[in-house]
Ligand SMILES: Nc1ncnc2c1ncn2[C@@H]1O[C@H](COP(=O)(O)OP(=O)(O)OP(=O)(O)O)[C@@H](O)[C@H]1O
C-alpha cells in the first residue's frame with residue numbers, strides 16, 4: 448500500500464493542453480473515481496501515473512519515491528486498460544502470468560500466483576481457455592487478475608466495467624470493491640457512470656477539460672457541487688441565476704434564497720431535483736409556481752418536467768408513494784429548503 452501524489456502535472460498534444468496543473472493526492476489504500484466527459488483527460492492521467500506517458504511538467508510520487516522518470520515496468524502498478532487488451536492468442540494462464548514473467552517469477556511460483564489471482568476474481572478452472580472462449584465479464588476478470596497478480600502498490604482501472612450489461616456490471620462493482628478492500632491496494636478508477644462513482648468511492652475527482660474542478664467524498668461533492676459543471680455532471684440540477692438583492696435572487700416574482708448569499712452580486716444557484724417537493728411547504732422556504740409539462744414514470748419514482756417562473760424548465764423527482772401522477776398542465780406550488788440551494792460558480 449502506498450499513497451500516490453501528483454503535483455503540477457501538465458501534458459499537451461500538438462500545442463493544445465490536455466492536462467493542466469493537476470495536483471492531487473490518492474491516500475494509501477483508498478478508492479478514488481475519476482469522473483469526466485469524453486476527452487477530458489482521464490486516460491492520459493492514468494497513463495502518466497502508470498508511466499506510459501511522461502508529463503511536460505510536474506511530479507508523480509508513489510509512497511516516498513519520485514517515479515516521474517521511472518519506467519513503467521519498475522513502478523509496480525497494475526492496470527486494466529479501457530479495452531481489456533488481453534492477448535488473444537494466449538491462454539488465460541499466460542495472460543495473467545505475463546507481468547510475472549517480466550519480473551522473473553517463473554515455474555511453480557508463477558503457477559501458484561496465477562491460480563491465486565484467478566481464485567480471487569472467481570475464475571478458477573478457466574486457466575487453459577483463450578480470451579475468445581470467455582464472456583465479456585469473464586474477460587474483464589482476467590484483465591483484473593492480470594493487474595493484481597504482481598501485487599501492485601497501485602491499481603489503475605480505465606472504465607473496466609463499461610462493456611458489461613447493467614446486472615453484471617452491478618455484480619462486478621460489488622466484487623471489485625471487496626477485492627480492493629481485501630488486498631488494500633490504492634485504486635484509481637475511471638468511469639463515465641456517476642452512480643458507479645458515488646457508490647464505490649472513498650473520494651471522487653471531477654475532471655473538466657484537463658483540470659480537476661472538484662475532489663472529495665461522494666456525499667460532499669454531490670451535496671455541495673462547487674461549479675455548474677460539477678452539479679450537472681454528477682447528478683441533475685436546476686439552476687437559478689440573477690443578482691442578489693436583500694438576501695435573495697428574484698426570479699419572475701419568486702424570491703430564491705440560500706445561506707450566505709453575496710449581496711449585489713450576479714450568482715448561480717443550484718437545486719437538486721429530489722430536494723424539491725410538491726406543495727407550499729413552511730414559511731421561509733423557497734417557493735415557486737410551476738406547470739407540469741411531462742411526467743416520466745419509472746416505477747419506483749417519477750420525474751416531472753415542469754415550466755417554472757418566467758418559463759424556465761424545472762426538473763423534479765418524486766417518489767411513487769401513492770400512485771398519483773400529476774397530469775400534464777397541472778398547476779402546482781413547489782418548495783424546497785434554502786439549505787438545499789447551493790451557490791455554484793458558473
Ligand atoms: N496520442 C495522442 N495524440 C494526440 N492527442 C491525444 C493523444 N491521446 C489523447 N489525445 C487527446 O487528449 C484528450 C484527452 O484524451 P483522453 O484519452 O485522456 O480522454 P478521456 O477522458 O480518457 O476520454 P474517454 O472518456 O473518451 O476515454 C483528447 O482530446 C484526445 O483527443
Ligand SMILES: [Mg+2]
Nearest residue numbers: 489490491529
Ligand atoms: Mg479514456
